[in-house]
Amino acid sequence: MSTIQIGVCGWGDQHELYKQGVKNRDKLSVYASHFPIVEVDSSFYAILPQRNYEAWVRDTPDRFGFIVKAYQAMTGHQRGDAHADRRALFRQFAESIQPLVEAGKLKTLLFQYPPWFACTRENVQYVQACRQALSGYPFAVEFRHRSWFDDKYRERTLDFLRQLEATHVVCDEPQVGDGCVPIVTAVAQTTLSLVRFHGRNRAGWRDPGEGQNWRDVRYLYRYSEEELAEWVPRIRQIAKEADEVCILFNNNSGGDAAANAKQFSDMLGVRPSGLNPQQMELF
Template sequence: MNTIHVGVCGWGDHYDLYTHGVRNRDKLSVYASHFPIVEVDSSFYAILPQSNYETWVRETPQGFGFIVKPYQALTGHQRGDAPTDRRELFRQFEESIQPLVEAGKLKMLLFQFPPWFDCTREHVQYIRACRQIMEAYPLAVEFRHQSWFEPRYREKTLELLQTIGAIHVLCDEPQAGKGCVPIVEAVTHSAQALVRFHGRNVSGWRDPGEGQNWRDVRYLYRYSKEELVEWLPRIQRIAAEAEEVCILFNNNSGGDAVGNAKQFMRMLGIDPTGLNPRQLELF
């Protein structure tokens, strides 16, 4: 079996990892004593200064890997008029991540497209353009609109990703209409695969409720042991095809991501090495 890494999305809100009094600026260093990979979400909301990435490089061990989500204007999350100069935004984003690239810590770029990004000729061409602009980096594609995996398009979608050298993201998420995708067990890049666990909160996915922050509700879910067991043979098959499999838990609205990630690591028999030294508890 090839290499399997498990981590979670972000590192700031996983309070069960941090002892009382851990400063925000120390959280990544502590996180990196538990997991070998992490997803960077803050890059989705703004093109970050290089100094952020330089700090993160210093705070993590040599073999640590970052999965970075590009700025939201590059994945179509900003409804309305498209940015007038998207190529300039791509240039700025690419420039910002160079500290990770130079340190060998950029695991991949995660292009997660929005629920309204459906399977059309225009969107296919845009994915090709993203791959061409970011051809120097591993690039993963996550769909949120079901049309990409309808029977008439499923194989063509996977063929597209394979042809352009993109990584297909396998998702575990609620089956709640067009704005979600089924589990599609397929590897489109022999070097890497990415699996993301979003939880199975069907009602919260469809309707977070009036006055509720949709992120707080959508990802409020704890996987049972039985649900994780379902994934063990899938991961084994994926790892037989891809040299490296990265697994991320995103079900953190209730603080469940870390617990499920560690549980899944034990089930897979994974004990990562090369982490930051673990802090000693006072008692």
């Protein structure tokens, strides 16, 4: 039977989970009393020291899992060649995550390529190079340019991911222009399927407005019960094909992610076990 696990992207801003006075250093412990998985977003902005991961291992129960987002210089978000020695960069990243690997808490690495990363021969080769550089680790790919799932490339893209032994990241996001992908619920790697809910804020997806922080606007969205209900049969089907399904809510801007994650857990009948005890909130 497939395991379905639900969490959110990042734990620091999930204010509705924390009682007043909870210190930042204690938030992950409290978070892990509510959800069994989390996405590490801070790894996108820097290669983190091992001590961060060591602390996170200590703060979470044995069965807790981390989805670690790849550093932006590895996914092409930093335009130009800011890091000429990419082998060293990938090696440093791999070294940084070893505490999670040794503790058995790494669900997968998440390579989210940028919206301008189109389906070209050069980019196909780059994805292959990324996979080869981290061949010993579970590897998930999220494309954000629509061309990868155009009718003429869709099946080839999925076959490409299967050949790489990479998880295809299924996305729910606004359908606006080329910098987004449609809902493609195919399973490329039977050990793990990853589903990410980005919200459906069409107005803020491409243009947050003058003077606005794009992250604050882009992910400002609360899923309705009807919208989540559309996903129940999709998740059921994915769960028939994958041994494990990890679902992440990224609609963080207005404090909606944790609430939607709990709502969706109820709709799917998912009851996580092995969490930290709720009384951790007292410390």
